[in-house]
Amino acid sequence: MSEDLQVLIVDDDFHVANLHATYVDSVPGFSALPPVGTAEQARRTTRSQQPDLVLLDVYLPDACGLDVLPSLDSDVLVLSAAADASTVRQALRRGAIGYLIKPFAAEDLTRRLRAYTRYRRLLPDQHTVDQDTVERALRALYQAQSPTATRARSATETAVLEALESGEHQSTMAVARSVGVSRATAQRYLSALVDDGAVSIQLRYGSTGRPEHRYRLADRS
Structure with a gap:
């Protein structure tokens, strides 16, 4: 994705909406x-x-945000002060990809936006994926719901990351040869590193039409 992901903020509080817009614009790859x-x-x-992502409040002056949610043909992350479990379940049942309770810090939204990028x-769009890719995409999305403690990298993880330091996308086999x-x-280490955001993945289609996963270090800027 070469262009920024477009984000629409829906909130009747002008000051809150502009604050959240500032949060979004501070994350590379989002506008x-x-x-x-x-x-x-x-x-x-x-x-x-046609925004890529909508940040939707529940309390709107002309309707409940959850009632409008199914009609929005975009991914939707609900941002709301509504903290009752039934509202959260209803938001997810109607198609929200996540739920963030107000007030929250900029880092909370940043973490979710970076997960959304992964x-x-x-x-x-317009690519065929396998079940493993679907599972990793869902893990990448939902693991952002709570911060994780920083942990030490194993020797093999470190070697895999070093193998990707050229900045070029590399195949699983190329990384395996480099690490030994x-x-x-x-593949197991690369998948785990993709899930925690250290490595990005690209699908490359060959002559057979079967996609090949290629990896490089994630952009941390």
Whole structure:
């Protein structure tokens, strides 16, 4: 994905909406559209601008955000002060990819946006994927719901990361040869590093039409 992912913020509090837009614009690879404050504006703007992601409040002046959620043809992350379990379940049941309770720190939203980048990278438009890729995309998305403690890298993990330091996308087999491990072992470590955001993945289609996974270090800027 060469262009920034477009994010529409739907919140009737002008100051909160602009604060969240600032959060979004601070994350590389994302760009905030002008925020809107009503359900009707959310519908119209989603149809006309086709944002990649909508940050949707539950409490809107003309409708409940959860009622408009199914009509938005975009991925939706709910940002709301509503903290009751039934509202959270309803949001997820109606198609939200996540739920973030207000107030939250910029880092909380940043973590979810970076996870969304990995999710989109694993499930690109107009590509066929296998079940393993689907599972890793969902893990990448939902593991961002809570921060994880920093842990020490194992020697093999470190060697895999060093094998990718050229900055070029590399195949699993190339990494395995560089590290001196089997292809299956390299694949296991690469998958884990993709899940925690250290490594990015690209699908490359060959003459047979079967996609090949290629890896490089994730952009940490």
